[in-house]
Amino acid sequence: MMQANLKAEKYLAKLVKYQQEYSRVPVVSQRLQAVRKTVTAFQKKRVPQFPLPKLELSENLLFAMIDCYPDILEVESFLNDLRQCVIENFGIWHIFSAVWIRDLKKYLNERSTLQVMAGNGVLASQIENISATDNLDWQGQDITQPDPWTKIERLDALKAVKKYYRVVDVIIMEWSPDSVLIDEEIRQFLRTVDWPGELLVIGEKDGATNSAQFWQNANLTVVKKLNINHQPFDFIMDQVFKVK
Template sequence: MDEQLTSANYLASLTAALTEYQDFPQITAKIQAVKETVLAYQHRQLPAQPLPPLEFPVDLTFDLLESHPDILTVESRLNDLRECVIENFGVWHLFSQPWVEDLATYLGDRPTVQLMAGNGLLASQIQTVHATDNLDWQGQDITQPQPWTTIEQLDALAAVKKYYQTTAVFILEWSPDGVELDAEILQFLRDQQWSGEFLVIGEANGATNSARFWHMADYQVIPVLNRQHQQFDFINDQVFIVH
């Protein structure tokens, strides 16, 4: 994606694609879903529905190549979504209102601390979640912190050491690829024989977290937290419980 592409320009390109492909609902449904996601973030809201897979049907793409030679460009533009929201809104993990509702039900009234909370989108939606982040990602991918809620400025390991005796759940959401602080957190919790739940949202052995962490971790997918959290692009991030 062009570094200069703003969310406004991205939305304009989606609107144009909706007009061009108005006779092909299999395509326009995906374009509209991406458009609604960007519009939601523009208004500091979460998307009302999870994103569908953004890849176009192969047979339809092949059939339309002659009459619509830009179809592969349009498909590629949809897959720029994650980069668009990273650069414009400081959002790496894309989730929806239905998924947050599932998570809120799962957490109940248990005190929860979110580590590496970024702009605090998740904590802004669930009252029992306390957001922490050292905000050292400022300037990464040209982003600037614009918190949706109060963020306690703490390094993730420092936050764990501060709160492990008083919190029931830690959430680590999209920890940066290759940064081994996640492994240090897991080792600390094991050393303390901590009895709470450590929830990790990311792509196992992929785009998030360190290789050391995935090697150390005993992790399982939580079905109830993944039914509204499905892969939509090339990154298969999931919700895990880690021991």
Template sequence: MELTAYQQKLAAWLDEYRDFVPAQTRIRVVQQILAAIKQHELPDQLISLEFSETELVDNLGKYPQLLTFESELLDLRQLLVEKFGIWHLFSRRWVQDLKHFINAEQTKSLELMAGNAVLTKFVPNMRATDNLDWKGQDNEHPHPWTTVENSDALVAVQKYYRVVDNIVLAWAPDQDEIDWHILQFLRQQKWAGKFIVIGEKNGATNSKAFWQNSHLTLVAELNRNHPQVDFINDQVFLVK
């Protein structure tokens, strides 16, 4: 997917749906996201890019291509993966919630499978680790936003668990049980810190073994500014 072509579509949609406020809102949010990411910054907030059932039913007559438009708008996720190496997008509001929840100025944190370390750049006292095994898949060339230590996730946990208070794991792959191995290790060590996992329960992220064996708490503070952006219902869990 070409970034320029997608941006040209956004501009064309702004004109096509100039009288349809829900479309205008979503288009402008996507434009703001892309503008921020290109500057290695985060968008202020995120919203759902899917239309509600009411919005669709009430407007399909006037805009018969609305479902096609929605589908193409939702290509944003794949674009972020392919062009920016970002599988999960954070907002500034959500990062502020996280920093408050973990008391970031006073604690130490570890980000696993950090990719381009988009989160670590904005969280004090956080170390990013990733073995970069995603190179050559959807995204060829890593462009880290800050320093990333080349390390397997389990190895990183074994190395740093004694000196960190928080571990964050966002969008672990669903075909690898390393998330479950990490949780088992932390349980064996009776680790008392916060293990924060972002993913879609029994869905697009994380292994079946992890979801089946983890004790999950949905953290209200970490989900209030974490909307379901598209068809993937990822949420923020505290895991034991």
């Protein structure tokens, strides 16, 4: 990823330059356009309408293009910098679309929901009947500062679960950090109290999110209905899981 701070305005200016250069190369221009729509949507505090395509370009394509487009490798690197740009500028780690939100709303079916580790509340801002909590200890990480999209109750995730588990039907754990064990502590607590509700986890199994202990111990099922329009677009293979 780029080491310098990826300011959204500079990122978009460079994107426009690439769009002009690759206007007659649909396989590249379509990716650039999708990235542009994502960044501009977040600038307006809106969720992108459609899921991102897979941004990585195949080795065969890169090899075929490099003579005519010597900067194609730079363009691919630029595309893969999207997540870091969004993290640094908007405090958003998990990128999803309005299409996926419709799937999630249908799945939740207006059930009372708690979201822990809600960050800036982007997901919670799109869902009715949800309580969003976060301890905001991520502020300053990756140059980000809290800029909530909706009301966030400042509360540690485990404390939030203990406060709300009796009155909610669903708990959403979205992109839990891989450096702490609180996800496993939550899982164990819910088992201890024999909670009858549904725990949904959004993250990359054995990868960028959640603790190794959680992935080892949790009985997981991939929720098919919530992964149709939730597909990886970069090197992070995050999915939506139900914890049994």
